[in-house]
Amino acid sequence: MHWADVIAKELMSKQDSNLISAGISPTGSIHVGSLREAVTAEAVRKALADKGADARMIYLIDSYDPLRRCYEFLPDSFEDEVGRPISHIPCPYGCHDTYADHFIKPFMDSMDGMGVNCEIFWTHELYQRGEFAETIDASFQRRDRVLEILSTVTGRAMPEDFHAFSPLCKSCGRFSTTRVTGYEFPFVSYVCKCGMEDKADIRKGEGKLSWRLEWPAKWRIFGVTCEPFGKDHAAAGGSYDSGVRLVREVFDAEPPYPIPYEFIQLKGKGQMHKSTGSAVSGVDALNMTPPSVFNYTILRVNPERHIDYDSELGILDMVDEYDRIERSFFDGDATDKEEDLVRAYELSQPNGPRTTMPVQISYRHLVNVVQVSRDFNEVLETLKRTDDLRGISIEELKTLEQRVECVKYWLNAFAPESVKYTISEEMPDVDLGEEENRFLSSLLDNLRGSDWDGDLIHNTVYETAKESGLGAKKGFQTLYRIFIERRNGPRMGYFLATLDREFVLQRISEAASKV
Numbered sequence: 001m002h003w004a005d006v007i008a009k010e011l012m013s014k015q016d017s018n019l020i021s022a023g024i025s026p027t028g029s030i031h032v033g034s035l036r037e038a039v040t041a042e043a044v045r046k047a048l049a050d051k052g053a054d055a056r057m058i059y060l061i062d063s064y065d066p067l068r069r070c071y072e073f074l075p076d077s078f079e080d081e082v083g084r085p086i087s088h089i090p091c092p093y094g095c096h097d098t099y100a101d102h103f104i105k106p107f108m109d110s111m112d113g114m115g116v117n118c119e120i121f122w123t124h125e126l127y128q129r130g131e132f133a134e135t136i137d138a139s140f141q142r143r144d145r146v147l148e149i150l151s152t153v154t155g156r157a158m159p160e161d162f163h164a165f166s167p168l169c170k171s172c173g174r175f176s177t178t179r180v181t182g183y184e185f186p187f188v189s190y191v192c193k194c195g196m197e198d199k200a201d202i203r204k205g206e207g208k209l210s211w212r213l214e215w216p217a218k219w220r221i222f223g224v225t226c227e228p229f230g231k232d233h234a235a236a237g238g239s240y241d242s243g244v245r246l247v248r249e250v251f252d253a254e255p256p257y258p259i260p261y262e263f264i265q266l267k268g269k270g271q272m273h274k275s276t277g278s279a280v281s282g283v284d285a286l287n288m289t290p291p292s293v294f295n296y297t298i299l300r301v302n303p304e305r306h307i308d309y310d311s312e313l314g315i316l317d318m319v320d321e322y323d324r325i326e327r328s329f330f331d332g333d334a335t336d337k338e339e340d341l342v343r344a345y346e347l348s349q350p351n352g353p354r355t356t357m358p359v360q361i362s363y364r365h366l367v368n369v370v371q372v373s374r375d376f377n378e379v380l381e382t383l384k385r386t387d388d389l390r391g392i393s394i395e396e397l398k399t400l401e402q403r404v405e406c407v408k409y410w411l412n413a414f415a416p417e418s419v420k421y422t423i424s425e426e427m428p429d430v431d432l433g434e435e436e437n438r439f440l441s442s443l444l445d446n447l448r449g450s451d452w453d454g455d456l457i458h459n460t461v462y463e464t465a466k467e468s469g470l471g472a473k474k475g476f477q478t479l480y481r482i483f484i485e486r487r488n489g490p491r492m493g494y495f496l497a498t499l500d501r502e503f504v505l506q507r508i509s510e511a512a513s514k515v
Helices: 003-014 032-050 076-081 099-114 123-128 133-141 143-154 211-222 239-249 282-288 291-299 314-331 336-348 363-371 376-386 394-413 434-448 454-467 472-484 492-498 501-513
Strands: 017-024 054-061 119-122 165-167 178-184 187-192 197-201 207-209 226-230 257-261 264-266 307-309
Touching: 003 032, 003 257, 003 336, 017 032, 017 211, 032 054, 032 099, 032 226, 032 257, 032 264, 032 282, 032 291, 032 307, 032 336, 054 099, 099 282, 099 291, 119 123, 123 207, 133 143, 133 165, 133 207, 133 211, 143 239, 165 178, 165 187, 207 211, 211 239, 282 291, 282 394, 291 307, 291 314, 291 336, 314 336, 314 363, 363 376, 363 394, 363 492, 376 394, 376 492, 434 454, 434 472, 434 501, 454 472, 454 492, 472 492, 472 501
Parallel strands: 017 054, 017 226, 054 119, 226 257, 264 307
Antiparallel strands: 165 207, 178 187, 187 197
């Protein structure tokens, strides 16, 4: 049974309705690994819904978190913003309303494409509406209990002046520089390093809870019954351990069913965007492959297992596996070991699986086709020479176009140079000898009478090179040199099949006549 179904079954045994929560703090570009939380939460929601259970999902944007430092990607002027909530800081590039908007909006657009069915909440708005007021009050009323729990769970003595609430200074606008001096509902008295002395109203978002209190407060406010979170929070003495006691003993509620997940590890050399120089982001991942493929990559393994993410050639392997499991889903020929993978495919579909097997054009093939085509219309014309596109539906055309755009993005941003090439419009200036001449002349005769099929072309090149005495390796190298001015390249038969037959024959004829 797939892990999402196991969790759904467990949740249904505990309560009739379930609320799954996930979230993120948008203090910078969203790393690809951050997608795992949303995909995991949505899979559990889907698994519950598939069983007829009452289930919904919320996604919390921690927009009231302070900017902790002036990151290297920020202008030096943002040093003055450190300590202020990111919902109050301007966009560093002037293209969004706030800092938080800038880093979360592209990510949220990507989540829509992934089919994550959730209600979104911004924490700064929750504070402003007074949603946290009750839990803030409880943290003051039961301050001794809070200190005892934090000290016991973390194994560290808490400072005598520790308070779970940080007022927002009305003068400098920072959390990090204020100190609580008193409390009488609903006001928190404070002094700030900037010299300000005032009171903060906990009903109006004039401050926030520390992370170890804010997380269980969210469970209490929303009634969360299940939540995935990174394994760092699940460590002994970590924020989940303290949250369990705090929500029970301070906020009078129950903790959610935990789903600790391992991290996504970037693998290989090419894990930086070639234009921006930044590591693979969630937006990058969903631009390199369709969302369903990325979803499948997450859902195919249990949350407690790490995922190696290779944005270079690993992308091709990733899509190959997805296509293979898709065929098994529709053919019904999956082995017992593949049943969970087929279920992962089913859960990975943003709008649910299709009723019939879609047209499949492999990524490896599209990598070649895209590089010899100027636009999508030319892609279609090329594919008509290599694949059967008769009867392709409008929906399938849209899916194919999405794949083409993803391949283009991958080629421009992360693909290794070994798979990239440009067709030489004119015959390159290459030195060819008598052996190459015999090979090319024989190949020209053999291809003229051959069907224009990738496998057939490849075998014809291979056999002709051997029979001519040149040898297969040098035969392939000769063709690469006259078409792309390199000594290596894509699989020869499929590469030539993507090109116009007359163009190929003319180029080979021209090369043979140069000797």
